[in-house]
Amino acid sequence: MLFLNKYSIQKMDQGLIQTAVEKAYQSVLSQNYNMPDRMHVIDHENTLLLMPCFSENFFATKLVSVFPKAREHGQPAVNGVMVLSDNVSGQPLAIMDGAAITAQRTGAVGGSAVKRLTAESIETAGILGAGVQGLSQARYLLFNRKIKTLYIYDLNPEAVMGMINTLKQEFSSLEYVAAETPDQLLADSRVIIAATTSKSPLFEASPDNILGKTFISIGSFRPDMQEFPNIVIKNADDIFVDTLFAIKESGDIATPLKDHVIAKDRIKEFAGLLRENTIFENRTVFFKSVGMALFDLTTAAAVYQQALENNIGQRLDF
Amino acid sequence: MLFLNKYSIQKMDQGLIQTAVEKAYQSVLSQNYNMPDRMHVIDHENTLLLMPCFSENFFATKLVSVFPKAREHGQPAVNGVMVLSDNVSGQPLAIMDGAAITAQRTGAVGGSAVKRLTAESIETAGILGAGVQGLSQARYLLFNRKIKTLYIYDLNPEAVMGMINTLKQEFSSLEYVAAETPDQLLADSRVIIAATTSKSPLFEASPDNILGKTFISIGSFRPDMQEFPNIVIKNADDIFVDTLFAIKESGDIATPLKDHVIAKDRIKEFAGLLRENTIFENRTVFFKSVGMALFDLTTAAAVYQQALENNIGQRLDF
Numbered sequence: 001m002l003f004l005n006k007y008s009i010q011k012m013d014q015g016l017i018q019t020a021v022e023k024a025y026q027s028v029l030s031q032n033y034n035m036p037d038r039m040h041v042i043d044h045e046n047t048l049l050l051m052p053c054f055s056e057n058f059f060a061t062k063l064v065s066v067f068p069k070a071r072e073h074g075q076p077a078v079n080g081v082m083v084l085s086d087n088v089s090g091q092p093l094a095i096m097d098g099a100a101i102t103a104q105r106t107g108a109v110g111g112s113a114v115k116r117l118t119a120e121s122i123e124t125a126g127i128l129g130a131g132v133q134g135l136s137q138a139r140y141l142l143f144n145r146k147i148k149t150l151y152i153y154d155l156n157p158e159a160v161m162g163m164i165n166t167l168k169q170e171f172s173s174l175e176y177v178a179a180e181t182p183d184q185l186l187a188d189s190r191v192i193i194a195a196t197t198s199k200s201p202l203f204e205a206s207p208d209n210i211l212g213k214t215f216i217s218i219g220s221f222r223p224d225m226q227e228f229p230n231i232v233i234k235n236a237d238d239i240f241v242d243t244l245f246a247i248k249e250s251g252d253i254a255t256p257l258k259d260h261v262i263a264k265d266r267i268k269e270f271a272g273l274l275r276e277n278t279i280f281e282n283r284t285v286f287f288k289s290v291g292m293a294l295f296d297l298t299t300a301a302a303v304y305q306q307a308l309e310n311n312i313g314q315r316l317d318f
Numbered sequence: 319m320l321f322l323n324k325y326s327i328q329k330m331d332q333g334l335i336q337t338a339v340e341k342a343y344q345s346v347l348s349q350n351y352n353m354p355d356r357m358h359v360i361d362h363e364n365t366l367l368l369m370p371c372f373s374e375n376f377f378a379t380k381l382v383s384v385f386p387k388a389r390e391h392g393q394p395a396v397n398g399v400m401v402l403s404d405n406v407s408g409q410p411l412a413i414m415d416g417a418a419i420t421a422q423r424t425g426a427v428g429g430s431a432v433k434r435l436t437a438e439s440i441e442t443a444g445i446l447g448a449g450v451q452g453l454s455q456a457r458y459l460l461f462n463r464k465i466k467t468l469y470i471y472d473l474n475p476e477a478v479m480g481m482i483n484t485l486k487q488e489f490s491s492l493e494y495v496a497a498e499t500p501d502q503l504l505a506d507s508r509v510i511i512a513a514t515t516s517k518s519p520l521f522e523a524s525p526d527n528i529l530g531k532t533f534i535s536i537g538s539f540r541p542d543m544q545e546f547p548n549i550v551i552k553n554a555d556d557i558f559v560d561t562l563f564a565i566k567e568s569g570d571i572a573t574p575l576k577d578h579v580i581a582k583d584r585i586k587e588f589a590g591l592l593r594e595n596t597i598f599e600n601r602t603v604f605f606k607s608v609g610m611a612l613f614d615l616t617t618a619a620a621v622y623q624q625a626l627e628n629n630i631g632q633r634l635d636f
Contacts, residue, residue, distance in 0.1 A: 003321065003413075005635050006636075007635075034359075034361045036357075036359050039354075039357045039368065039370075041372075043352045043372040043377065046405075046408065048370055048377065050368050050370060052357075052359050054361040054366075059361065059383075061366070061368065061381055063379055063401055065403060066408075067407065067408030070407050070408045070409075073406075073407055075408065075409060077408070078408075079403070079409060079410055081413070083381055083399050083401075085383060085397070087364075088391075089385065089388050090364065090384075090393065090394075090395070090397050091388075091393060091397060092397055092399050095399070095413050095634075097636060314632075314634060314635070316321050316632060317632070318323055318324075318415060
């Protein structure tokens with residue numbers, strides 16, 4: 001059995017991770033997986049999520065704990081452990097840092113959306129939210145597009161500076177701009193990716209500032225959260241979700257539906273794009289991701305195979 | 319973070335494990351725990367069980383996979399991974415071999431029953447089933463009572479010889495008898511412990527062969543399984559279960575209830591004994607265990623603390 005910590009997972013090849021995420025979408029198309037509803041356990045103010053999933057060759061369970069008060073003790077609020085097993089023998093194959101798997105797969109979900117929903121020629125982009133997920137979104141954005149100017153906004157300007165410094169080490173040939181407001185970022189970006197925990201839309205906008213752009217919402221995983229104002233989805237030519245659960249789970253879809261801004265039949269599964277070769281030039285596109293255990297499974301499997309090939313990780317004598 | 323494999327868990331101090339199991343019963347009395355219903359995932363012929371539990375200081379999730387066909391490939395059908403975390407910071411503390419934790423805690427549940435439900439003076443005992451759980455039952459039986467003659471029965475005589483050889487290395491000052499039939503074992507034993515997957519009672523008996531003895535059923539974890547014939551529970555002065563879920567889950571309780579052999583109000587929670595100092599001399603006693611995640615949690619916590627104190631296990635750079 002293998003143990004893979006966050007440092008080894010962070011160093012994994014982005015192309016292979018993004019391919020793994022697209023493999024998950026392929027499984028959605030072929031219905032070649034078994035993903036039961038995730039289990040929520042509430043204990044006082046804390047939450048434990050149990051996310052099992054089975055594919056043809058592997059099964060995996062991600063355990064994610066959310067302890068809001070841990071931050072007061074200088075610990076991360078979110079922890080995760082991923083257990084990957086062989087779906088033929090039943091044997092456990094690897095234990096992984098679940099938070100690092102989440103960051104990689106969420107980044108790659110955004111990356112796949114950038115790849116398929118933006119024009120290859122785009123040169124400006126904006127990231128709202130400079131946390132772990134924002135960083136991962138930026139890494140996969142820059143992996144997919146030759147961005148010349150990247151705007152980053154966060155309520156905490158220090159977090160923006162930290163993220164810029166981290167990104168510069170890996171991607172040095174572009175200009176980084178710490179945006180003063182979300183509006184500045186919106187005005188100058190062709191693709192806008194939000195990875196925040198905001199409960200109300202991050203900006204107000206007129207159609208002029210929206211048309212022809214791609215909007216990717218990664219945060220808002222509950223109905224009481226919303227990152228983009230209704231006017232964005234209202235003006236979108238195309239609306240995609242990574243999974244139809246997003247309709248119930250995210251305020252970025254649930255709220256405009258409730259407000260009768262859009263009709264439900266306009267919402268399409270992103271996986272369908274894998275069957276087509278649509279080119280999104282000069283279209284206004286809205287993509288909402290809430291994630292699913294199937295992404296974790298295919299990502300963990302890709303990480304495991306890469307670790308084996310490159311002799312990465314700590315061997316455990318099970 | 320610490321990794322503890324089966325060898326390190328098997329070597330743990332039995333007294334500390336048994337104390338941990340009794341701590342779980344104390345938590346039942348004080349209702350000082352949070353144990354949601356376990357989650358079952360069925361995938362073709364395979365099953366994954368997810369068993370989370372929270373106590374004051376720790377939370378733990380045991381993942382158990384049952385792959386019946388794995389045996390055909392020379393692999394164990396049951397695999398388990400235990401994740402132990404800190405219930406204040408949310409941090410994962412240890413990954414353990416879940417099957418080894420199960421064996422230890424199940425042995426200690428039997429051991430605690432032997433300690434509280436048999437006379438100290440008993441010198442004869444019988445174990446039905448020479449698998450992993452039977453071995454663990456024997457170890458905890460011999461830890462609690464000075465047995466002079468131990469009878470062991472299994473459908474597979476080789477398994478009996480293997481178990482005797484294993485036990486002799488740890489407990490050498492007693493006579494081991496490979497019983498030819500369950501009846502021989504029953505006739506000569508003061509305590510009878512069954513750890514089988516039998517779907518029908520392992521023997522027929524007359525009241526003469528039952529009275530004054532203690533019967534401990536560890537197997538039968540489904541309503542279609544039964545280890546002891548109805549006549550045993552019918553003649554029992556006391557009927558205990560480790561958890562009231564046993565009434566639904568085990569044929570050893572469900573079947574006699576359905577057959578109107580006993581009334582439901584005669585079934586008592588074992589935990590209640592921790593408040594009393596009942597001495598079970600010359601009584602006929604029936605104890606049924608189906609296990610619960612709370613036992614796994616307190617056992618894993620005790621294993622973790624012992625591992626830290628004795629520098630056991632593999633350190634993981636989380």
